[in-house]
Amino acid sequence: MELLTLIEHAKLNFDENGTPISSAFDDIYFSKHDGIAETEYVFIKHNQLQDRWPVISDQFHIGETGFGTGLNFLVAWQLLNQVNQTRNTPLKLKFTSFEKYPVTQQDLKQALSAWPQLKELADALIQSYPVAFTDEHVITLQDGLVELNLIIGDVNQRIKELPSLSGNDGIHAWFLDGFAPSKNPDMWTDNLYKNMARLSAPGATLATFTAAGAVRRGLQAVGFEVKKVKGFGHKREMLSAQLTNETIG
């Protein structure tokens, strides 16, 4: 018998600057002022994507917790297109993102209207974005060069269900997003870190905006070597990590 899960949409408010805010978590999806710069700094730079993409083989797989408005996805896709102009054979991007409370297509459109510089890619995403959600949506973009795998539901549950990935199918870089651990403690669990390590390709990297001690220790315990680095903007610290498979304890 198929188990039907109830899918709850995100409840968003937009403040006077157009910044989307989750009323359930009382936290922002991104800052309208510097959301792109934050994504570039936290997730792109601290996974070294600009250095890795010109020189790797044919496919790169990113895993993300919390798809939200898709801003991180769009910024990665934009970089892919820039890098592909310099490559002989185009790199393919697979992007697997977990989302418990998907934003509606209408809210996605409104949130992404903040970024005229991403308009072409945002329009393509909005057009293919589900209107009604099921457990999983595989969205193929740019003639198959980009595959977005949107997995709906609580990441702690859904990630356990994924079969292990071998070789180049494994996840090469993690965007550990999601609202702050203090506002969303249920997401940041040892079960999550364990399954992230399980689904990773050897040497996978990870970046997250938080520097919370429990997150650092949780990642170390499953084999990530974790560094505290300067955070974005006024934030003092964040974490960047690489899988070494030397588990603690």
Ligand SMILES: C[S@@+](CC[C@H](N)C(=O)[O-])C[C@H]1O[C@@H](n2cnc3c(N)ncnc32)[C@H](O)[C@@H]1O
């Ligand atoms: C800060 S937003 C992510 C921003 C997003 N990466 C972007 O580019 O717009 C955090 C997201 O994590 C999602 N989330 C929170 N807890 C979750 C959970 N347990 N499982 C899956 N998604 C979760 C929220 O619904 C929200 O969309």
